[in-house]
Amino acid sequence: MFDFDPALMTILCCPDCRGDLHGDFAMGNVACVRCGRSYTAVGTGILDLMPSSGKSLPESYNDPDYQKMSALFDEAQSYFTEGNSLFNSIHNASHATIRNWLRESKEDGWTCDVGCGQGHHWEFFEGAWDRFIGIDIRLESLEKIRRRHKKGLLIQADLTSLPFKDGAFQRLLSIYALEHIYHLDDAVSEMARILPQGGQAYIGLPCEGGLAWNFGRKLTSERTMSKRYNLDYRKYIRLEHCNDAADILETLSRVFNPVRTRFFPLSFLPAISLNLIVSQHFERRP
Numbered sequence: 001m002f003d004f005d006p007a008l009m010t011i012l013c014c015p016d017c018r019g020d021l022h023g024d025f026a027m028g029n030v031a032c033v034r035c036g037r038s039y040t041a042v043g044t045g046i047l048d049l050m051p052s053s054g055k056s057l058p059e060s061y062n063d064p065d066y067q068k069m070s071a072l073f074d075e076a077q078s079y080f081t082e083g084n085s086l087f088n089s090i091h092n093a094s095h096a097t098i099r100n101w102l103r104e105s106k107e108d109g110w111t112c113d114v115g116c117g118q119g120h121h122w123e124f125f126e127g128a129w130d131r132f133i134g135i136d137i138r139l140e141s142l143e144k145i146r147r148r149h150k151k152g153l154l155i156q157a158d159l160t161s162l163p164f165k166d167g168a169f170q171r172l173l174s175i176y177a178l179e180h181i182y183h184l185d186d187a188v189s190e191m192a193r194i195l196p197q198g199g200q201a202y203i204g205l206p207c208e209g210g211l212a213w214n215f216g217r218k219l220t221s222e223r224t225m226s227k228r229y230n231l232d233y234r235k236y237i238r239l240e241h242c243n244d245a246a247d248i249l250e251t252l253s254r255v256f257n258p259v260r261t262r263f264f265p266l267s268f269l270p271a272i273s274l275n276l277i278v279s280q281h282f283e284r285r286p
Helices: 006-010 064-071 073-081 085-103 139-148 184-193 211-219 221-229 233-240 245-252
Strands: 030-032 038-043 046-048 111-114 132-136 153-156 171-175 200-206 256-264 277-284
Touching (some): 046 139, 064 073, 064 221, 073 139, 085 256, 085 277, 139 153, 200 245, 211 221
Parallel strands (some): 046 153, 111 132
Antiparallel strands (some): 256 277
């Protein structure tokens, strides 16, 4: 049985109506005091706090190649995270940068890994595990984290309807996630809502839409994935990476103030087109 911290109930809310939750997840009797909806744990230290209904996607997301590749999402991620030393250095760039920035943070309180995926930042996180929460919409990804890590809490949730009270977190991080979110404005609004004024957000993105990133993909993953899975990977990635880096940063800047930025690999040339990864530290606006 996973030992859920009682303090967790002070920051959770119903994703449907934002009512308070009451009960004990360990006993399986948590419910919303406003709408009455019940919630349960779906695995060891994994809570299901998905909304009753999600936002719809365009008909193009029913494309057979997209559906096929989406079903293989977790399997395909090993190509980028375990493929070779070059891919590892690119993938780890933002994780390492944000780890170093977090070392400078003196804030207490809760930290949220928004769109945590398979938990790659958990290899870099050095803070208080009893106040660290990872959220993702894919249960398979959360289960993979739990098989490797016993610390930290995992919540299956929708980024556009987060199950947390206003200002619940002192800081959040989101690394290689926002490029996937079709309803980006809603997700960014929710990220801002769960931070207080002055709360910190640490964002990592591939330089999607940039010359270097697009050229590199054409030479590597586009060829490999199309051949390995017998599909049109270009069509898939246009839907999966539906947001360019520049658009994401512009959307974030509407509710956050930029604090600092770091590009990889050419940190001395701060341009999306010339780099592969961009990391940005933001502060929640009043």
